[in-house]
Amino acid sequence: xxxxxxxxxxxxxxxxxxxxxxxxxxxxxxxxxxxxxxxxxxxxxxxxxxxxxxxxxxxxxxxxxxxxxxxxxxxxxxxxxxxxxxxxxxxxxxxxxxxx
Numbered sequence: 733x734x735x736x737x738x739x740x741x742x743x744x745x746x747x748x749x750x751x752x753x754x755x756x757x758x759x760x761x762x763x764x765x766x767x768x769x770x771x772x773x774x775x776x777x778x779x780x781x782x783x784x785x786x787x788x789x790x791x792x793x794x795x796x797x798x799x800x801x802x803x804x805x806x807x808x809x810x811x812x813x814x815x816x817x818x819x820x821x822x823x824x825x826x827x828x829x830x831x832x
Contacts (some may be wrong), residue, residue, distance in 0.1 A: 780808050783815055790824040 748818045763786065804811035 776808055776812070779812055780804055783812060786821070787815075790821075792824045 783804050784801055787797050804815055
């Protein structure tokens with residue numbers, strides 16, 4: 733499963749490369765790419781992955797897990813902000829008990 737996810741991730745990164753006949757200007761700093769790439773994009777991607785992990789480990793109903801995941805997936809920056817402000821995370825923390 734992990735191999736499949738890594739393959740899908742690297743494929744999506746490769747497909748995101750600019751294609752065309754026009755000259756592509758590469759910026760000198762990674763900050764110039766905004767949320768689509770560079771350091772800021774990597775930080776947003778890591779925060780999104782952390783939200784997905786937190787949502788799927790929570791005790792929410794399955795429909796709520798899917799809705800939060802889709803919201804964060806389609807709106808990465810705004811979804812992160814809204815999730816951390818309005819998701820009532822303390823109520824849905826999972827309490828796992830060890831098996832005897």
